[in-house]
């Protein structure tokens with residue numbers, strides 16, 4: 391690593407960038423090197439040359455940023471031996487223990503190793519993106535555990551939606567759960583509808599108590615309302631299965647903040663068909679782990695850069711006010727989850743039947759419980775096929791389509807060939823019979 395920092399000025403000079411080195415900070419993932427450019431040099435030129443500079447240094451994932459209110463710029467050079475940040479150790483630090491936020495979540499540590507704490511109640515929702523294996527699920531688990539460590543089951547409830555079925559199974563028998571983890575995609579939409587209904591019911595209660603939001607209501611009433619955090623891992627899977635969830639997510643993202651209902655949504659495909667304009671506009675706080683392309687980075691962060699991250703929890707946090715911070719996510723192991731959840735274990739409870747009414751597409755008013763039951767009863771064979779089709783990915787879908795087309799084409803060719811053969815045989819027979827007739831007449 392020492393070498394990289396030493397090499398940097400000469401490599402920059404090779405590209406015609408001159409200046410003087412400033413302070414250096416070694417963090418768990420990268421070393422930050424401050425650099426003051428010569429008067430008249432442009433930062434944009436450095437930014438453009440970053441790929442070439444990285445190549446010449448022989449490493450990938452170098453980043454250059456401007457330091458606000460400073461004449462220096464900052465190069466982030468990856469450490470040869472990156473360290474991960476254990477979640478439980480982080481929760482013992484003063485930044486975490488002293489935090490007095492309504493819904494404190496620990497995003498991770500900044501590049502100097504200082505914990506980054508944010509208030510989910512202010513965010514008010516968080517959209518998380520990143521390719522498979524970039525650290526989304528580990529991140530979501532660390533956010534959930536941060537909240538569990540600071541809030542009691544009476545103050546906070548979770549709705550966990552997990553189309554992959556494996557990420558949240560450990561949370562099933564928890565006092566924190568509003569209902570068991572939702573793994574069936576057909577139930578997810580009804581459950582989001584239930585949250586919309588709960589939101590409206592809460593606003594009606596606020597109106598009666600003359601309160602503007604959940605904290606004002608809880609301050610005035612003895613029966614307190616819990617915050618509800620709805621976590622969706624792999625939103626793309628859900629959207630491909632059922633487009634109606636977009637509408638419900640949009641309503642919740644737009645209006646649920648004051649009612650104390652917050653969303654944490656993760657997606658591996660930050661393409662525009664999944665993160666549509668309306669969803670994006672209502673989720674201003676976004677966290678991007680490593681993404682596949684600069685286009686994906688643009689979609690999620692409105693700027694490039696997330697494609698050059700180092701993976702394994704390395705992320706960029708875009709806040710509501712537009713500031714971009716690089717954060718290394720805390721690492722949560724299964725043991726950490728078990729250990730944190732142990733005191734709150736309880737019997738698995740079936741969700742209480744709520745008699746709230748939703749209006750479905752056919753203008754028939756039904757309770758949410760009925761909707762969920764109806765959806766569960768529906769024959770699932772087509773749903774399962776559609777589910778499988780969505781899961782196999784575009785490459786395999788194309789392969790299967792190509793294979794089917796080849797099969798159909800081959801079948802057509804075979805049919806044509808047999809028809810031709812038949813017509814040739816018929817012609818040969820005709821000619822032979824005509825020849826026979828002519829010969830016999832003679």
Ligand SMILES: Nc1ncnc2c1ncn2[C@@H]1O[C@H](COP(=O)(O)OP(=O)(O)O)[C@@H](O)[C@H]1O
Pocket residue numbers: 474475520521522523524525526527528529702703704718719720721722
């Ligand atoms: N913050 C982190 N620190 C260290 N390793 C991490 C971190 N986040 C993720 N990883 C590693 O990456 C792997 C994949 O992470 P995961 O959250 O399952 O990815 P995703 O959900 O994005 O597909 C984990 O099993 C772990 O080994």
Ligand SMILES: [Mg+2]
Pocket residue numbers: 526527557623
């Ligand atoms: Mg995952």
